[in-house]
Amino acid sequence: MNAWAGEERDIMGPTVTRAASAKTITPPLKNGNELREAGYLIAVGSRTARFRRKHRNKFLLILLLALILLLLCLTVAMTVLYVKQKRNKPVRICHTKECLRSAANLALSMDPTTHPCQDFYQYVCGNWAEEHPRPDAYRSYDWFREKQNKVYAVVRDFLTHNTTDQPKPVQQAKDLYTACMDTEKLDKLSLKPVFKILKSLGLPLYPTFVNATEHFDYSTYKFDWLEAVINVKTQLGMDVLIGFDLFTDPKNSLVYRLVMGSPETTNPFPSMHNEKKQHIGQRNFVKRNMDYRKKNIRIFNNYYEQNDNKFESLEYKDDEEKAAHIYKLFYAELIKLFILESAPKDSNITELELDQNIFLAADEFYTMSENMYELEADNDTSTGDDDQYLDVPEYDVDEVQAHTDMIVLSNNGTPVPIWKRYLEGVFNISDVELDFKKDKILISDPDLKYMSLMAAYLSRAAPVTVELYIWIKVVEVMAAHTTTELRLLFQRSYDALRQHDLTMPPRSLYCASAVNDLLGMAVSYAIAKPDFLTNTKPKIQVMLSEMKNSLSRLVGKTKWMDEATKLATYQKITEMKTLVGFPDWLLEQGKLEEFYEGIEVDTMKHLENLINIIQVKIKNALNRFRIGNNVTWATDPTEVNAYHTFQENTITVPLVMLQYPFYDLGLDSLNYGSLGTVLGHEITHGFDNFGRQFDKNGNLLPWWTNGTIASFVNLTQCFVDQYSSYFIPELNEHVDGKKTLGENIADNGGVREAFGALKEHLFKNGEEPKLPGFEHLNSEQLFFLSYGNVSIFYLEGAF
Structure with missing residues (x-):
């Protein structure tokens, strides 16, 4: 066949005729194209192509199945390997x-x-x-x-x-610790530092009630208890009879307000037994919780030593009588130590008479303490209804005085001006001048009741008894920071009150705690x-x-x-x-010195150091009254x-x-x-x-x-x-x-x-x-x- 024939020939080759035996008579067709159109001519190789297409489809199907099977095998294999690896994979363990x-x-x-x-x-x-x-x-x-x-x-x-x-305050902290640790120096100074402070407070070296000298006329004795209370607040930062502080306004947290009521800061000095502070935020003045027992009144929480015969267990008395007996013994010994160091040596009073007077004084103080406790207990606001504190009344000083005078008169007492004089006396150490027409005082109803009844009580109390009460309240918080003898007295009493031995932590830890507090x-x-x-x-x-x-x-x-x-x-x-x-400011240069400006520390004066730091903090707090509150x-x-x-x-x-x-x-x-x-x-x-x-x-x-x-x-x-x-x-x-x-x-x-x-x-x-x-x-x-x-x-x- 000539695949590439000339123009006159069919490009597909010569004409093909059927055998003579064919029955079908083929009409004459002109050319190959017509034959193909009539279906008599088939392209060369068409059967082979059909065969190939048929088997190629089977091949592709087989190939596809093989690939799927292979992928399935690979998936199974990978899964098995993953699970095996997962099971055998080392667990990440933290070894820091x-x-x-x-x-x-x-x-x-x-x-x-x-x-x-x-x-x-x-x-x-x-x-x-x-x-x-x-x-x-x-x-x-x-x-x-x-x-x-x-x-x-x-x-x-x-x-x-x-x-x-190191900044100056850091060195002062070291000096404060050194003074605290020098117990030998404290014993040598004895009660002299306390005597100096008592004079500045307007208090005697020992209670006048004891009458350590003959022919003392109690009826003519005069004592300005309010002046003493003001001095105690400004010099020691301590509340006696009157409670005062500055708190942010409960309805406007940007400003400070004057707040008065029952005593809150009853011991401003560091304590050895540092109880964990409770979460109270600033709710104290709107919600005072007085839920404590009489036998756990706030004393004897500083030191410990072995019992002596004076504080033996009193099994024949009930718990309340035991506590009262221990307190009175403690106060009697405290008073006697001060008398022995400060009373005139030429006194004609006998030792027996002196002891009798001392025990009478201790008993009188305990009685007044119980009476004041009852007044404060009436101030208990722990009723469980918190919504009652949403509205704390505010008063001007004249309104408080008028209400107090009314209660005093109804109790057959003699009214005296108290509240304006007290506030003026406290702010006298600051740069703030009060405006009593604008500066209102926040006082809760229970606090106002306490303040009025307290004033009525003092209006009828003997001045010598009030002096005794203030004297012991002040001395008992200072004495623990003086001599070894007084520290042991505190701890013996504390131990007897708790009726079990309580080991005193090392002095070094106490002093570290005190420095940390101040x-x-x-x-x-x-x-x-x-x-x-x-x-x-x-x-x-x-x-x-x-x-x-x-x-x-x-x-x-x-x-x-x-x-x-x-x-x-x-x-x-x-x-x-x-x-x-x-x-954030703590590590900035000069900021720490600014924070503690005015504080002085002497390695030879432990008690004076504590008081100086307290006084600076009080003055700074009072000066912030007009500045307003910042997040602190x-x-x-x-x-x-x-x-x-x-x-x-x-x-x-x-x-x-x-x-x-x-x-x-x-x-x-x-x-x-x-x-x-x-x-x-x-x-x-x-x-x-x-x-x-x-x-x-x-x-x-x-x-x-x-x-x-x-x-x-x-x-x-x-x-x-x-x-x-x-x-x-x-x-x-x-x-x-x-x-x-x-x-x-x-x-x-x-x-x-x-x-x-x-x-x-x-x-x-x-x-x-x-x-x-x-x-x-x-x-x-x-x-x-x-x-x-x-x-x-x-x-x-x-x-």
Whole structure:
């Protein structure tokens, strides 16, 4: 065939004819094209192409099936390999020193023989008491107290070391510690420093009531008790008979107001037995809690030594009589020590007569103390109805005086001007001049009742008895900071009152505590590290932000809050300020000297040092009356606690709370379970049964709707019922669920907020490593383990 023929030939080749035997007669066709169109011609190779197409489709199908099968095999193989690798993959474990320390302490504290679902507290904390023995100085013990003792030890060590290039207040802190530790000098000075102060206060060296000399005419004795009370307030910062302070206006947190009532600051000096401060914010003047027992009146909380015969257990008397007997013996010995050092040596009064007069004086003081206690007890406002404090009355000084005069006259007394003279006398040491037409005084109804009855009582009391009362009140808080003999007298009495031995902590720790109380910012400067601002503080601020977010989510899920209250709650959460670590200005050059301007410290004068610092602080506080309120720290950075300040809507987190055992635990789950729950507790206080009354600006104004308040009260009854069912064997009484409602709500809300914050944190940052020895627990379980551990608290005899 000629595939490339000329033009006259069919390009497909010569014509093809059928065999002669064919029956079909083919009509004549002109050319190949017509044959093809008629279907008689088929392209060359068409059968082969059809065959190829048919088998090519089968081949592709087989190939596709093979590929699918291969992919399936690969998938199975990869899955098997992944599962095998997953099972055999080494678990990420945190081996930092922080994680190892946390793991060891958790393991030692736990009681693994207890099932966590049966007794979670025992499971987490069952062996904590054994691993952390309670010092004899404390009846109760927990992480907070243990950490505070360690802080005092750190402060002590710093104060004993020589340093250079430190600000003046830091050196003054060292000098204050040196003076406190020089007990030999204190014994040598004896009572001379106290005598000097008594003269400046207008008080005698020993009570006139004792009549250490013959022929004393009590009927002609005159004593200006108000002048003495003013001097005590301005020189010692101490309330006697009259309580006075400056607080931010409950309805306008930007300004300060004058506040008066029953005595509040009854001991301005550092105490050896540093009880953990309670969360009260600034509610004291609107809600005074006088719920304490007579036998635990505020004395004897400084020192300890062995009993002597004068304070033997008095089994034949009941508890109240025992307490009264111990108090009177203490006051008698206190008075006698002062008389022996200051009374005329040529007195004709016999020793027996002197002792009789001393015991009469002690008995008279105790009687007046009981009477004043009853007046203060009538001032108890712990009725449980918090809404009554929304409206604290304000008075001008003449209105208070008129009301007082009316009560005095109705009790057959003689009215005398008190309140204007008192306020003028207190502000006389400041740069502020009061305007009694504009400067109103905030006084709650119970406080006004106390002030009036107190004035009526004093109008009929013998001046010599009033002098005796003020003298002992002042001397008992100063005497503990003088000689060894007086310190031992305090401790013997304290021990007899408690009826068990209480070991006195070392003098060094007491002095470190005293320095920390009075010059806390100087101590904080010394232990603060600059990298805190760039390392730890940002992490805590992130935690606080997540805590707020968590609370907002919880609020959003509530059904008992209406939308208006929810919106106001969101706004308060947003506006809540945070103070973390230490003040921003603390490390700035010259700021610490400015903060402590006017303070002088002498290494040879311990008691005078304490008083000088107190006087400077009083004057500074009075001078701020016209300046107005700024957001300030509720505590020193060296205090182991955290605070929510109602009237500033502020959370304060001191520096030492950002250390072990509350923070720096190695894993975020542990940090959120400990510090996070503490912060959540404080945040929730802004919305508990008392905190809900302060709005986003810290003003005591209603911002919850009535319907939401009613729902809240109904829902919180379950808290009251639950906690009231708890019986504390060590105290032999049930918990008062109503009085502890705020704290219980804060505890519950705090752990829920912290748990929600942890979930958000892990979602953003991914899975965390395992804790060594606790690889079987996930992050959420570690959170609750940490929370249970930091919540440890036990009383004497509980374990």
